[in-house]
Amino acid sequence: MNGSLLNFRTDPIPEVRIGLIGTGSRGCQTIARYVEVSGARIVCLADINEENLARANKLLTDSGRPAARTICGAQAWQEICRQENVDIVYICTDWASHAKIACEAMENGKHVAVEVPAATTVSECRKLVEVAEKTRRHCFMTENCCYDFFFLANLEMARQGKFGDIRHCEGAYIHHLEEESPWMMDNYAFHGGNPYPTHGLGPIGLLLNIHRGDRLDYLVSVTTSEGCINNTLIRTVLGRTILLQLDVTTPRNYSRIQTICGSRGYSQRYPLATLSFDDGTSFSGEAALEEAHRFFHSHAAKQWQEGHDKGVINEMNYAMDRRLIYCLRNGLPLDIDVYDAAEWSCIAELSRQSAQNNSQPVAIPDFTNGHWQDIKGHCFF
Ligand SMILES: NC(=O)c1ccc[n+]([C@@H]2O[C@H](COP(=O)([O-])OP(=O)(O)OC[C@H]3O[C@@H](n4cnc5c(N)ncnc54)[C@H](O)[C@@H]3O)[C@@H](O)[C@H]2O)c1
Numbered sequence: 212m213n214g215s216l217l218n219f220r221t222d223p224i225p226e227v228r229i230g231l232i233g234t235g236s237r238g239c240q241t242i243a244r245y246v247e248v249s250g251a252r253i254v255c256l257a258d259i260n261e262e263n264l265a266r267a268n269k270l271l272t273d274s275g276r277p278a279a280r281t282i283c284g285a286q287a288w289q290e291i292c293r294q295e296n297v298d299i300v301y302i303c304t305d306w307a308s309h310a311k312i313a314c315e316a317m318e319n320g321k322h323v324a325v326e327v328p329a330a331t332t333v334s335e336c337r338k339l340v341e342v343a344e345k346t347r348r349h350c351f352m353t354e355n356c357c358y359d360f361f362f363l364a365n366l367e368m369a370r371q372g373k374f375g376d377i378r379h380c381e382g383a384y385i386h387h388l389e390e391e392s393p394w395m396m397d398n399y400a401f402h403g404g405n406p407y408p409t410h411g412l413g414p415i416g417l418l419l420n421i422h423r424g425d426r427l428d429y430l431v432s433v434t435t436s437e438g439c440i441n442n443t444l445i446r447t448v449l450g451r452t453i454l455l456q457l458d459v460t461t462p463r464n465y466s467r468i469q470t471i472c473g474s475r476g477y478s479q480r481y482p483l484a485t486l487s488f489d490d491g492t493s494f495s496g497e498a499a500l501e502e503a504h505r506f507f508h509s510h511a512a513k514q515w516q517e518g519h520d521k522g523v524i525n526e527m528n529y530a531m532d533r534r535l536i537y538c539l540r541n542g543l544p545l546d547i548d549v550y551d552a553a554e555w556s557c558i559a560e561l562s563r564q565s566a567q568n569n570s571q572p573v574a575i576p577d578f579t580n581g582h583w584q585d586i587k588g589h590c591f592f
Contacts, residue, residue: 215582216344216549217422218592221322223542227251230297230321231279232288232312233304234258234267235392237326241303242267244528246274247521251536254296255280257287292316299324299349299539305394306406310335317348324351324535327409329552332560333576336553340578343549351535351545352552354413356467358530361480362414363512364503365471369418370588371506373488374473377419381470382411383456385463403434404563405441405457409555410467412445413547415453417589418471422550425449426583427575430558432565443562445575448583455558510534511546511591534591543592553578 256279258264264281272278282290292315300316302325310330313323329352330336343350384407398406425447432443438460445453469480476488487493494502518529538545565573
């Protein structure tokens with residue numbers, strides 16, 4: 212046991228040198244996004260697919276950045292993990308390889324940024340925590356939905372007590388997917404639970420201060436026999452509940468639901484932004500977004516606004532990238548730590564276990580090993 216990584220800091224890194232593994236769809240989007248992020252440089256790229264790799268390097272050079280070293284082949288990811296001039300390994304491969312690559316990177320002294328979900332099983336989640344604690348490295352899961360405009364405002368409202376005691380939240384990934392990679396569609400089709408829980412759960416995890424005063428206790432889960440729509444209900448140790456839904460197969464409008472039910476206020480993000488409070492005020496649509504703006508003061512919110520003013524394609528990705536690099540350059544704790552990555556990702560295996568056993572309750576591990584009350588509340592340093 213090597214000690215908790217709560218509010219963990221490392222020495223400031225003046226310029227963050229990135230080794231990126233997996234240059235498919237998300238990897239290339241990530242490379243494109245980093246044009247806008249100062250203080251970071253992509254120094255090497257790895258993939259098993261030569262064509263993807265060449266396209267990714269062209270993206271770099273077409274945007275006026277220096278070409279990266281490219282490494283192709285089955286062992287390329289290991290080479291990146293060992294490369295001297297890399298500070299952080301950024302993992303954009305398929306789900307099954309995330310935890311293995313992340314652990315290898317940390318074992319080689321690198322920080323990690325890993326796409327969602329960080330791991331696919333509870334034992335992989337435990338391993339991520341064990342290796343991060345042993346090596347004293349950051350393991351940041353790139354859960355971009357934690358930087359959504361309305362959510363960042365809601366977080367500020369919650370901190371100011373606008374919702375009172377938050378008793379129940381709902382989150383989801385409802386997205387009619389048609390042209391994703393075959394490995395991803397197979398995972399959705401054959402998983403049996405919710406293999407992609409973090410877009411829905413991540414923001415709720417920060418809002419409810421999970422492992423910063425409360426902890427996920429147990430869940431029950433059901434999955435449809437056709438179409439693999441999954442509903443998972445989670446209870447926390449403090450007795451709050453979370454409803455999490457996954458549906459990528461029916462033609463519903465995109466939604467992450469993002470509902471907050473508190474003793475003094477209510478918020479929902481989809482389908483129509485809505486806020487209502489016990490003082491009789493309520494806002495919907497444009498009025499709710501305007502009201503949310505009044506609570507847009509955190510450093511993360513300022514990064515979102517900066518992205519908006521620059522006209523970036525997706526402000527929440529921009530805010531996530533900017534915050535990650537800002538915290539690394541300033542030696543600050545990261546917004547999302549290895550315990551978040553484990554707590555949110557483990558729902559994949561646990562929801563399946565419950566769903567396959569007639570919705571039996573399944574306990575959710577305490578990845579902090581008893582330290583979940585040591586700090587009170589999440590904050591953007
Ligand atoms: N946060 C988000 O909003 C968001 C959006 C899309 C995708 N993602 C995540 O990004 C990740 C990648 O998804 P994608 O759609 O880009 O998939 P993809 O199939 O388009 O790309 C994966 C790439 O990884 C490469 N690869 C696979 N195994 C490898 C290995 N061992 N070594 C090196 N390269 C390897 C593949 O050749 C491919 O180029 C997934 O985890 C996905 O969930 C996140």
